[in-house]
Each structure stands twice: as C-alpha cells, then as structure tokens.
Amino acid sequence: xxxxxSIDANKTIYVEINGKVEKVVFNRQCGSQxxxxxxxxxxxxxxxGVITLRDSDxxxxxxxxxxxENTAANPYKLACKEVKRSQERSSQNSQMLQSVLxxxxxxxxxxFKVEELQTQLNERLRALERKMEMESLKLIEIEKCKKDIAExxxxxxxxxxxxxxxxxxxxSPSDDRIVRHKSKSVPSFQKYTLxxxxxxxxxxxxxDIWHWEANEMLCLxxxxxxxxxxxxxxxxxxxxxxxxxxxxxxxxxxNPFHNFRHCFCVTQMMYGxxxxxxxxxxxxAEDICILITSCVCHDLDHPGYNNTYQINxxxxxxxxxxxxxxxxxxxxxxxFQILSNPETNIFANVEQTVFKRLRAGMVMLILxxxxxxxxxxxxxxxxxxxxxxxxxxxxxxxxxxVLIKCCDISNEVRPFEVSEPxxxxxxxxxxxxxxxxKEEGLPVAxxxxxxxxxxxxxxxGFIKFVLIPMFSTVARLFPQLNDVIVxxxxxxxxxxxxxxxxDEKKKTDVSKEASKQ
Numbered sequence: 442x443x444x445x446x447s448i449d450a451n452k453t454i455y456v457e458i459n460g461k462v463e464k465v466v467f468n469r470q471c472g473s474q475x476x477x478x479x480x481x482x483x484x485x486x487x488x489x490g491v492i493t494l495r496d497s498d499x500x501x502x503x504x505x506x507x508x509x510e511n512t513a514a515n516p517y518k519l520a521c522k523e524v525k526r527s528q529e530r531s532s533q534n535s536q537m538l539q540s541v542l543x544x545x546x547x548x549x550x551x552x553f554k555v556e557e558l559q560t561q562l563n564e565r566l567r568a569l570e571r572k573m574e575m576e577s578l579k580l581i582e583i584e585k586c587k588k589d590i591a592e593x594x595x596x597x598x599x600x601x602x603x604x605x606x607x608x609x610x611x612x613s614p615s616d617d618r619i620v621r622h623k624s625k626s627v628p629s630f631q632k633y634t635l636x637x638x639x640x641x642x643x644x645x646x647x648x649d650i651w652h653w654e655a656n657e658m659l660c661l662x663x664x665x666x667x668x669x670x671x672x673x674x675x676x677x678x679x680x681x682x683x684x685x686x687x688x689x690x691x692x693x694x695x696n697p698f699h700n701f702r703h704c705f706c707v708t709q710m711m712y713g714x715x716x717x718x719x720x721x722x723x724x725x726a727e728d729i730c731i732l733i734t735s736c737v738c739h740d741l742d743h744p745g746y747n748n749t750y751q752i753n754x755x756x757x758x759x760x761x762x763x764x765x766x767x768x769x770x771x772x773x774x775x776x777f778q779i780l781s782n783p784e785t786n787i788f789a790n791v792e793q794t795v796f797k798r799l800r801a802g803m804v805m806l807i808l809x810x811x812x813x814x815x816x817x818x819x820x821x822x823x824x825x826x827x828x829x830x831x832x833x834x835x836x837x838x839x840x841x842x843v844l845i846k847c848c849d850i851s852n853e854v855r856p857f858e859v860s861e862p863x864x865x866x867x868x869x870x871x872x873x874x875x876x877x878x879k880e881e882g883l884p885v886a887x888x889x890x891x892x893x894x895x896x897x898x899x900x901x902g903f904i905k906f907v908l909i910p911m912f913s914t915v916a917r918l919f920p921q922l923n924d925v926i927v928x929x930x931x932x933x934x935x936x937x938x939x940x941x942x943x944d945e946k947k948k949t950d951v952s953k954e955a956s957k958q
Contacts, residue, residue, distance in 0.1 A: 454508065455516040456494070458484055462516045473505040480504060484521050493520045500634050503657070509636035633660045640664070643709065644716040646851075646925055649859050650706045658705040659686050665712050665733060674726040676790035685785040692741050692775060697869040699743035706863075708736040710848040718919040723831050727795070728841065731802035734787075735845055738776035739807050743768065746874050748811065753883045766811040773807050802841070809842035810849050818842050819911055826917050843915060853904055853933045854912075854926050860933065864896055897941035904934045 453466050463483050467476055480492060494502040494517050502508050502517055511517060642648055643661060653661065666672050666682060693701035711732055715721055721729065751759040751767045758767040777800065780786050788796050809818055822839045830836050852863040871889035878885045887893050909930050916922040 452506065452508075452510060454511055455513045456480065456483060456519045457516040458519045458521075462513055464513070467506065469506050471506055473503075476506060476508075477504050480519060484519060491522050493522075494518070495520070496634060502634055505652075507636055507639050507642075507652075509634060509638075633657065635660075635664060640668075644713050646710065646713050646717070646854050646929075647856055647859075648709055648713065649856070650702060650709065651859065651862065653705075655690060655701065658702070659683075659690060662686055662705065662708060662737065665708070669712075669715070669721070669729055669733065670726065671730050671733070675730060675788060675795075677787045678789070681785065681789065682787055685779065685787045686737075688779050688782075688785045689737055689741065692779065694743060694745065696743060696745040697873070698863070698866040699740050699745060699870065704737060704740060706852070707739065707845075707848045708733060710851045710854070711736045711844065714844060714848065717921060717925065724837070727798060727802070728837065731799060731806060732841060732844060734799075735803045735806035736848060738803065739772060739810050739845065739849065741772045741775040741779075743772070745870055746877070748813065749886065750874055750878065750883070753878070754881065766808055766813070769808045769811045773804050776803065776807070805838065806841055806845045809845060815846070815907070815911075818846060819914065823914050826914060829918055840918075843911070847912060847915060850908065853900070853908060854929050856929075857933070857936065864900060868894070868896065868899060895941075895944065897937040897944060900937045901934060901941065904930055904937070909934070 450468055450470070451466050452469050453464065456463050456465055465479060465483055467479055477492070480494065484492060492504075494504055494508075496502055496511075496517055497515055643664070650658075663682060663686060666677065671677065672679065672682065689704070690701050693699075693704055715729065715732070724732075746754075748759075748766065748768050750756075752764045756767070758771050761767070762770040780788060783789060788799060791799070808814075818839070822843045825836050825839055829840070852860045854860075868891075871894075872891040875885045875889040875891060878889075888899060909927065912922065912926050912930060916927050
C-alpha cells in the first residue's frame with residue numbers, strides 16, 4: 442500500500458531467534474502472510490506450531506509489511522511454540538472437559554443458592570405478615586412493615602437477576618432490533634504498536650482500508666480520538682471509549698456496503714481532510730468532535746435497503762418518521778441509545794450544555810447524509826463559499842454538512858485498486874434491493890437493476906454530476922484539494938468512460954460475429 446510518499450521498496454528488520462540476531466528483508470508491497478512465511482523460514486523452517494513477535498517492551502508486533510523498522514541493537518524477539526498434536530490435543534480436551542464441568546457445577550451451585558435465599562426471604566416475609574395480623578400494630582408500624590416487605594420482594598428480584606441474568610438488559614432501538622453491548626470490565630483490545638509510517642499514512646486520502654482487520658480498525662479509530670485531543674478535551678474515559686467503539690461496531694450490520702468497514706472508511710477520510718485542510722486550526726474542539734463522531738455513527742444499524750424502499754414498502758421506519766429521512770433518523774436514534782448507556786457514554790463527563798450542542802450537531806450532520814437533500818445543502822454552501830466566514834455559525838454548519846457528505850461518498854477519491862471493490866459492494870447491495878422490489882411489486886430504480894446497469898454506467902454519471910461538482914466547490918475554499926481530491930476524480934471518470942467504450946466495442950464485435958453466422 443502506498444502512502445503518497447517516496448520510500449524504499451524494501452524494509453529491513455532484525456529478529457532475535459534462540460539468542461541469535463537475524464536480518465530479515467521483505468518488500469513493502471508484499472502481503473502479511475508473506476512476512477509470516479519469511480519469519481518461519483528464518484526460524485529454521487518452523488511449521489508445526491505458532492510464532493509470535495514482540496518488541497523490547499513485550500508488546501505484540503503485527504507481522505505485516507507496515508510493522509515498524511528496528512536496529513540490530515534493538516531486535517524483535519521471535520518466539521516459536523511447538524504443538525505436539527496427539528498429546529497436546531488430549532491434554533486440551535481433558536482441560537476443556539474439566540472447565541465445562543466446573544462451569545456447570547458453579548451454575549448449579551449459583552442456582553441452588555438463589556432458591557435457598559428465596560426460601561429464607563419468603564419465610565421472613567410470611568413472618569412479617571403474621572406479625573402484622575397477630576399483634577395489630579399501630580398505623581406507623583404497619584407502614585414500616587409494608588416498606589420492609591417491599592424491600593424484601595425487591596431484594597429477591599435483584600438477587601435472581603444478579604446471579605442468573607449476567608448480561609445487561611438490552612436497549613431496543615426503534616425497529617425492535619437490539620442495540621448490542623456486552624458488559625465488560627475491560628474490553629478485549631489487543632495492544633498494537635502503530636508505526637510512524639502507519640500514523641502518517643492514516644492521514645492520507647489514499648489510505649487503503651482493505652488491509653485492516655476489525656480489531657485494527659477499532660485501534661485506528663481510538664488513535665484518532667487521542668491524536669485529535671478529543672479524549673483530553675472532553676474528559677473521555679479511555680475504557681469507555683473502547684466499550685463505545687466495540688458497541689458501535691456490533692451495531693453495524695453485515696451488509697455488502699453499509700457495514701463497519703464503510704463507517705471506518707468515512708471516518709478515516711474525515712480525519713484526513715481535517716489534517717489536509719488544516720481544520721484543527723480553524724474549528725473548535727466541539728466542531729471536530731461532532732465531525733468525527735458523526736462519521737462513526739452515520740450509518741448505524743443500516744438494513745441494506747435505502748429510503749426509497751422504506752417509503753415505497755411502508756416499513757415501520759418510514760411510518761415512524763413520516764417518510765422524512767427514515768434511515769438517517771434511525772441512525773441518530775441508535776447512536777444516542779448507545780450513548781444513553783453509562784458504560785458506553787463517551788460524553789458522560791461533559792456539562793449538560795456542551796452535550797446538548799454535541800447532540801444537536803451530530804443530528805444535523807447525520808441527517809445531512811440523506812442524498813435527497815444533496816442539492817439543497819450544496820447550493821447553500823456554494824452561496825457562502827466566496828465570502829466564507831469561520832466566525833459565523835451558519836457558515837460553519839454549512840461547511841460541516843458538506844464535509845460529511847464528501848466523506849460519505851468519497852470512495853472514488855482513493856486509488857483505483859481501493860475504490861473499485863467498493864463499487865462491486867454497492868452494486869451487490871443495489872441488486873439485492875431491486876430483486877426484492879421486483880418480488881414485492883415495488884418500483885425499481887434503473888441504476889439498481891442488475892439487468893440494466895453496469896459498473897461504468899453506474900459510476901460515470903455519479904462522478905460527473907455529483908462528486909466532481911461537490912468536491913470542486915469545496916476546493917474553492919481549500920485549494921490544496923485540487924491535486925489530491927479533484928484530480929483523482931477526473932481520472933476515475935476518464936477511466937470508467939474508457940471502460941464503457943471498451944464494453945460497447947465488445948458488444949458490437951459480438952453482434953457482427955453473430956450476424957455473419
């Protein structure tokens with residue numbers, strides 16, 4: 442993956458294996474598995490187990506082309522662990538059986554204790570009730586006993602919940618899906634060491650989002666909040682930040698396009714624009730927090746079917762939000778349901794007035810991602826562009842809405858090998874919707890019909906009439922975007938037009954051959 446900078450093709454690291462320092466050289470463009478295979482060869486053809494790589498502080502180093510370089514004086518330590526198949530498997534099976542039996546035993550003990558406690562408390566309850574009847578207590582004493590009885594009943598209920606129901610009560614979002622969040626004392630974030638190369642690359646529009654696993658994307662999002670100073674500015678508890686990111690990830694569905702990787706892609710582009718346009722010097726911390734957090738939450742619980750389908754099919758979301766941006770309203774609702782949970786509320790330590798501004802800003806930006814409002818929002822920004830004033834709230838709101846719109850549909854800004862797979866993902870989601878619309882007798886948009894649309898025809902009009910005009914308008918305010926954003930878009934347009942001409946030529950040649958026969 443390139444980061445736009447001029448670097449050597451090869452990378453060199455030094456690894457200590459059994460007390461001996463080995464020099465390992467690999468190409469920066471190779472895959473992670475190639476690096477792992479190379480390290481296994483350095484370990485003497487080791488194949489029958491697992492290897493781990495750690496730095497001098499004991500932190501795990503990801504075995505990938507982006508790992509930090511080191512020196513022979515400070516080598517990484519390579520550890521190899523043999524797996525003796527039969528004995529190890531037998532031992533593991535035995536340990537697993539013991540663990541299961543132990544857990545079953547604990548569960549039964551826990552259940553019996555609840556029943557024993559319930560019996561004792563019920564006996565105490567009956568004793569109190571008999572005492573009330575037999576002794577004819579005075580009114581004040583009767584009220585006290587009633588209070589005691591209520592407390593005992595509540596205690597029984599709470600005891601059962603604490604012992605048997607060890608998960609948190611779910612919070613139901615507006616379409617009756619569960620907002621999933623696990624009660625964890627410390628989220629399972631593996632410790633990653635980000636190289637300086639990765640940190641610089643993360644700020645580039647050319648960043649390749651396909652090379653990162655879910656846990657790595659979570660760590661990169663966490664790094665953004667620290668790097669932008671948001672953790673310090675809003676007193677965000679680092680553990681709460683981890684829980685919140687995990688909960689956000691769990692509430693993105695496994696759609697072909699509108700999934701957690703798309704969330705990360707949009708947020709990374711916003712992070713890049715903040716640096717590229719030097720917006721950290723022009724915007725307040727609240728504005729930056731609103732921009733980044735809105736990107737993270739902007740498609741939460743997206744069902745994979747757009748607003749047109751929701752409205753035509755008269756879904757529960759369309760009815761609930763009166764056909765007005767039903768999906769975007771739902772994304773906002775899920776976002777703030779997650780933030781309503783104390784364990785995942787990253788804004789728990791801010792003043793109420795600050796939270797109200799953050800909430801209002803996030804709602805405004807997430808609702809702005811509805812493409813039905815595209816012309817309205819772009820024209821409002823265009824009218825202010827030549828006289829833009831960073832001290833006016835109206836101007837800033839217009840800029841923030843355009844920025845999140847740019848990031849939401851910015852895939853074609855990236856290199857072709859990064860952007861093209863996104864087109865395939867989007868078309869797959871479109872085709873799923875159009876197939877369902879045909880089955881249900883609903884109108885089908887031509888650009889979503891698998892029988893009418895091709896990859897070039899899907900992209901040429903979108904790039905020409907939506908992306909280039911919008912990014913060119915933003916570039917009037919930030920001229921540095923012309924080379925790194927607008928130029929790649931015109932290149933993408935030209936490339937898809939060439940693909941379209943090639944496809945048409947092939948069809949013509951096939952028709953000629955058929956007519957000859």
